[in-house]
Amino acid sequence: MIRVGDDYDVVIGNGVLDQVVQHVPDGAQRILIVHAPVLAEAAGSVAAAASAAGLTPYVEELPDAEAAKTADVAVRLWSVLAQAGFTRTDAVIAIGGGATTDLGGFVAATWLRGVPVVQVPTTVLGMVDAAVGGKTGINIPEGKNLVGSFHPPAAVVCDLDLLRTLPHTDLVAGMAEVIKCGFIADPRILELAADADAATDVAASVLPELISRAVQVKADVVSADLREAGLREILNYGHTFAHAVEQVSGFRWRHGDAVAVGMVYVAELSRRAGLIDEELVAQHRLALQAVGLPTAYPVDGDVDERWTALRAAMGRDKKTRGSTLRFVALTGIAQPTRLTGPDERLLRAAYDAVRE
Ligand SMILES: NC(=O)c1ccc[n+]([C@@H]2O[C@H](COP(=O)([O-])OP(=O)(O)OC[C@H]3O[C@@H](n4cnc5c(N)ncnc54)[C@H](O)[C@@H]3O)[C@@H](O)[C@H]2O)c1
Numbered sequence: 001m002i003r004v005g006d007d008y009d010v011v012i013g014n015g016v017l018d019q020v021v022q023h024v025p026d027g028a029q030r031i032l033i034v035h036a037p038v039l040a041e042a043a044g045s046v047a048a049a050a051s052a053a054g055l056t057p058y059v060e061e062l063p064d065a066e067a068a069k070t071a072d073v074a075v076r077l078w079s080v081l082a083q084a085g086f087t088r089t090d091a092v093i094a095i096g097g098g099a100t101t102d103l104g105g106f107v108a109a110t111w112l113r114g115v116p117v118v119q120v121p122t123t124v125l126g127m128v129d130a131a132v133g134g135k136t137g138i139n140i141p142e143g144k145n146l147v148g149s150f151h152p153p154a155a156v157v158c159d160l161d162l163l164r165t166l167p168h169t170d171l172v173a174g175m176a177e178v179i180k181c182g183f184i185a186d187p188r189i190l191e192l193a194a195d196a197d198a199a200t201d202v203a204a205s206v207l208p209e210l211i212s213r214a215v216q217v218k219a220d221v222v223s224a225d226l227r228e229a230g231l232r233e234i235l236n237y238g239h240t241f242a243h244a245v246e247q248v249s250g251f252r253w254r255h256g257d258a259v260a261v262g263m264v265y266v267a268e269l270s271r272r273a274g275l276i277d278e279e280l281v282a283q284h285r286l287a288l289q290a291v292g293l294p295t296a297y298p299v300d301g302d303v304d305e306r307w308t309a310l311r312a313a314m315g316r317d318k319k320t321r322g323s324t325l326r327f328v329a330l331t332g333i334a335q336p337t338r339l340t341g342p343d344e345r346l347l348r349a350a351y352d353a354v355r356e
């Protein structure tokens, strides 16, 4: 178990789905359980446990993946909450990957200006990142997570048994955020992830250690800076380019895959800005490729038009101030810094270095 500040616990273990209802704060009478389509069975068992505990469960299946993170889905759930008479002491439980926990958290954050949410992440990415730290939100066509709120959960319950059904490609995508934590804060993660077969094997002991280490990195950072006044920005390493890639693709890219390419982009940019050497750039590619993550950005159209679209999307990144782009960068492993307002020629050169 990892404590986030003085606020809540992240429970990590096998068979802990049974404990979810115990983490619903006292006073709740009604529970809205939102879940990804593939998690219907888990949602059913949590609903049964809620009924046995005297709560009234309402179960709502969400569209899969990024299709859950829309205003339409939020409106639908607000109506469910209204019609069921949810009050401020009632609660939401979100069961699924990061898309489900972002949407479930957002609905909890906005209903009556905030009701408790228990996050039950079922992907590696959800466990190490999305469900922890209180960032909730939805996408709009113009950009990723542009609407949202900081709303820390009442608890996060990570049942490692649920990872057994996770497709390998989604497990690998989650490794991007794990490796990100290695580059920004915990070099031991990079050593462990280098044994890629073990690191991506749900039956081996390396993956739980990687998950715990990455959660610890996130817990330490968000405990110190929940609202991203400064330090928390380091968790956004690789995300300026990644979110642009996701938006330009119509949210068809997996987030983790985009973060992998985004970290290579910012490494290439940082080298050109004189912050790091070629060796550290190569280390990014090696670490990501070892586990099967992409390190290049395929352009399936006009190269210049694509750059124009990506550059415009990067301007909508939340770290931008005025018209000045700001990147999280490194000066070395576990030595994050900021790269503010890099020259447009460097931005374009880094794109040319990652595109194929
Ligand atoms: N709030 C944050 O701090 C934060 C941090 C990182 C990422 N995110 C967000 O998280 C999202 C990405 O999360 P993700 O990678 O988990 O993607 P996802 O939620 O889209 O899940 C990926 C796929 O795995 C399936 N799935 C989930 N659990 C499963 C299981 N146990 N067995 C079988 N299939 C399963 C889902 O149905 C989906 O098809 C993005 O929207 C990203 O922006 C948020």
Ligand SMILES: O=C(O)C(=O)C[C@@H](O)[C@H](O)[C@H](O)COP(=O)(O)O
Pocket (backbone or CB within 6 Å): 129, 133, 135, 144, 145, 177, 228, 232, 233, 235, 236, 239, 318
């Ligand atoms: O928790 C954070 O802070 C992060 O930046 C973690 C990221 O991995 C995550 O993708 C987050 O949702 C991005 O936040 P955003 O503020 O850039 O939308």
Ligand SMILES: [Zn+2]
Pocket (backbone or CB within 6 Å): 129, 177, 239, 255, 259
């Ligand atoms: Zn991310």
